[in-house]
Amino acid sequence: MTTPTARMLLRRRSLLAGALSLGAALTTLGTGAGRAWATDGPLVSGCEAWGARAPKSPVKVLATGAQKIIVHHTATDNVTDYGQDHAFALARAMQTYQMDKEGWIDTGQHFTISRGAFVTEGRHGSLAALDSGTRIVESAHCTGQNTVAIGIENEGTYIAEEPRPEQYAVLVDLCVRICRQYGIRPYQIYGHRDFNNTECPGDRLYARLPQLRADVAARIGGDPAAPVWPVLATGETGERVRALQYLLVQRGATITPDGAFGPATEGAVRAFQKQIEAGIDGVAGKQTWNQLCAPVAQGAAGAAVTAVQSRLTDLGFATTADGVFGPGTAALVTAFQGSRGLPGDGVVDARTWSRLIA
Numbered sequence: 001m002t003t004p005t006a007r008m009l010l011r012r013r014s015l016l017a018g019a020l021s022l023g024a025a026l027t028t029l030g031t032g033a034g035r036a037w038a039t040d041g042p043l044v045s046g047c048e049a050w051g052a053r054a055p056k057s058p059v060k061v062l063a064t065g066a067q068k069i070i071v072h073h074t075a076t077d078n079v080t081d082y083g084q085d086h087a088f089a090l091a092r093a094m095q096t097y098q099m100d101k102e103g104w105i106d107t108g109q110h111f112t113i114s115r116g117a118f119v120t121e122g123r124h125g126s127l128a129a130l131d132s133g134t135r136i137v138e139s140a141h142c143t144g145q146n147t148v149a150i151g152i153e154n155e156g157t158y159i160a161e162e163p164r165p166e167q168y169a170v171l172v173d174l175c176v177r178i179c180r181q182y183g184i185r186p187y188q189i190y191g192h193r194d195f196n197n198t199e200c201p202g203d204r205l206y207a208r209l210p211q212l213r214a215d216v217a218a219r220i221g222g223d224p225a226a227p228v229w230p231v232l233a234t235g236e237t238g239e240r241v242r243a244l245q246y247l248l249v250q251r252g253a254t255i256t257p258d259g260a261f262g263p264a265t266e267g268a269v270r271a272f273q274k275q276i277e278a279g280i281d282g283v284a285g286k287q288t289w290n291q292l293c294a295p296v297a298q299g300a301a302g303a304a305v306t307a308v309q310s311r312l313t314d315l316g317f318a319t320t321a322d323g324v325f326g327p328g329t330a331a332l333v334t335a336f337q338g339s340r341g342l343p344g345d346g347v348v349d350a351r352t353w354s355r356l357i358a
Helices: 005-026 085-102 128-131 167-182 203-207 209-220 237-249 264-275 286-292 303-314 327-341 351-355
Strands: 067-073 111-113 119-121 149-154 188-189
Touching: 005 085, 067 167, 085 111, 085 119, 111 167, 111 264, 149 167, 188 209, 203 209, 237 264, 237 286, 237 303, 237 351, 264 286, 286 351, 303 327, 303 351, 327 351
Parallel strands: 067 149, 067 188, 111 149
Antiparallel strands: 111 119
């Protein structure tokens, strides 16, 4: 039986394929047009080069760098046209679909890698923001992550087939460049399904992500192992549940952090899962944790900080759970990181969160 997710995937494939056929019939622009970037990474053809439409409204450029990379597949046919003209036609087809069918202001992702290993800029301004290393263009590729994550589309459908070696090699190169530019650690490379209820980027490409992280780490250093999260459900009790409850409160839930996973907590988890377009089952698993555990550092305040302080105390690093991330909390986080073999920077990122929650 075809699941809702599969129906969405098939619908996306058919619409994109139709748009691509139309785009291929159009006159394509020469390779010299527009802006391209190839410093310490693959050549990226800018929006002008592939003939992008203007956005419906100005794109938002945020004065913060990217925190992670999210890998996608386009869910289109695994074509054997590996030329640049096809890559440009694909870029136009995706923009047409996303603007006209999805109603977005522009292409959703930041970059696309074609089957022929050509890289195109997606949403306008993505290249300039990447060049800055301090800004990111707000995107539309992953609900809940569009202000913090760079989205990379890979042309094709990788449920039962592997990406072409040339395409994968360029994906590694692009991830290396993005990680270097923003200071992203290799374990912060994810697949779309790590956050939303989707088959993207396909079983085969998703299974390649550990290797992708390892290949990137071989170039820039660092531990490529992805965070590992517990699974918490109704009936669970303890400080991990309390931390979950604090994190849900941070996102607007009206529950009491009492350390007991009862009906109210399950309802809050379900509401949050619906909000982030994750699988809705009331169980706190990978998608829920990945979305809840945003980085916090000195200067932050709120229930998420209280969750950090509560877990530190429970794990032997006693502090007052006052919800204020001051120098004392930063010092304890650094000490905790050292005890777990993590980089001691005092920032509670996904890896530190996962060790606190485990």
